[in-house]
Amino acid sequence: xxxxxxxxILSFIAFQAFSQVGINTTxxxxxxxxxxxxxxxxxxxxxxxxxxxxxxxxxxxGEVQQADPVLVASAGGGSGATNTTVYAAKKxxxxxxxxxxxxxxxxxxxxxxxxERTIGSAALxxxxxxxxxxxxxxxxxxxxxxxxxxxxxxxxxxxxxxVGIVRTRAGVATTIDSRAFSGANLILLSLTxxxxxxxxxxxxxxxxxxxxxxxxxxxxxxxxxGSSVASFYIYKVSN
Numbered sequence: 001x002x003x004x005x006x007x008x009i010l011s012f013i014a015f016q017a018f019s020q021v022g023i024n025t026t027x028x029x030x031x032x033x034x035x036x037x038x039x040x041x042x043x044x045x046x047x048x049x050x051x052x053x054x055x056x057x058x059x060x061x062g063e064v065q066q067a068d069p070v071l072v073a074s075a076g077g078g079s080g081a082t083n084t085t086v087y088a089a090k091k092x093x094x095x096x097x098x099x100x101x102x103x104x105x106x107x108x109x110x111x112x113x114x115x116e117r118t119i120g121s122a123a124l125x126x127x128x129x130x131x132x133x134x135x136x137x138x139x140x141x142x143x144x145x146x147x148x149x150x151x152x153x154x155x156x157x158x159x160x161x162x163v164g165i166v167r168t169r170a171g172v173a174t175t176i177d178s179r180a181f182s183g184a185n186l187i188l189l190s191l192t193x194x195x196x197x198x199x200x201x202x203x204x205x206x207x208x209x210x211x212x213x214x215x216x217x218x219x220x221x222x223x224x225x226g227s228s229v230a231s232f233y234i235y236k237v238s239n
Contacts (some may be wrong), residue, residue, distance in 0.1 A: 030063070085135055085236035087120030089113075095225045097214060098130065104175045107164055109213035110146070110230045131168070131209035132234055139238040140204050144212045147229045148181070148194035163196045164215035169208050176202055178215045201237065210234065 022028030025035040055064050089112050097108035114125040125132055134140070146163045162180035166173050179196050204210075212232045 083235055084121070085124070085140070085234070087117060087124045087132055087235070088231070088233035089117045089125070090229070090231040091116050092229050093226070095228050095230060097225070100129075102168065102171070102173045103166060103211070104173055106216045107166055107173075107175060107211075107213055109166070109211040112212065112230070112232070126209070129209065129211075131211050132232075134204045134206055134208040134210065136236065137205045137239070138203075138236045140202050140234055141199075141237050142177075142202055142210070142232070142234045143197065143199040144232040145197035145230070146195070146212075146214065148214075148225075149227050160216045161194075162215050163198055164213055165198060165202075166211040166213070167202075167204065167208050168211065169205060173211075175215065180216070 020028040020031055020033065022033045023035065025033055055066065057063075058065055091110060091112055094111075096111045098111055099108045103109065109130055112125070112130050114122040114127050117125065124135060142165060144163055144165055148161075160180045162178055164178035165176050167176045168174075177198050177200060179198050181194050181196050212230070
């Protein structure tokens with residue numbers, strides 16, 4: 001009987017001494033340190049995230065840690081996530097076309113302001129040069145619409161005006177897309193449908209500046225800008 005009691009006491013002492021257990025390692029660094037692959041053959045399925053955390057592998061420390069499922073969804077753009085690159089603005093008054101030496105020939109930017117945004121963070125837009133600043137590299141969806149005056153004018157197609165998007169990278173401005181206004185010849189009268197839009201995907205780098213404006217617009221009537229409307233949206237869709 002004494003032998004059994006001594007063995008039990010020694011077992012408890014040994015348990016305290018080896019409170020860190022290693023599998024495939026003689027130097028465990030946690031309560032349970034597994035040096036190798038792990039296989040789980042069957043797990044129950046849950047239909048709700050409420051009350052659950054997910055397990056994630058930390059590639060820096062080699063540890064498995066808890067994470068809020070909402071954070072995982074947000075990082076991956078899943079349901080309920082907030083896309084921090086989303087930005088949209090609309091300008092219905094006070095439109096000016098800005099011509100800078102940096103811009104490609106014939107391009108003049110609309111003087112959008114951060115205060116005219118309809119959605120998104122003001123930090124994404126610069127009032128200094130009226131540009132959206134790309135926060136991280138990836139593929140972006142961009143849409144830009146401009147209506148000159150009422151949207152229908154007597155012919156102004158002599159110098160092929162239209163809408164354009166310019167990207168400024170490392171001090172070099174490049175027109176990444178443009179679309180001319182369309183027109184119609186009605187024998188005695190030539191008309192220009194002075195409303196156009198661009199909508200597509202573009203690969204961009206962090207720090208790129210995006211300007212929205214008109215191309216081939218030197219002959220436009222500045223007075224009609226007072227009744228013009230411009231709007232754009234932009235957001236990241238992929239890395």
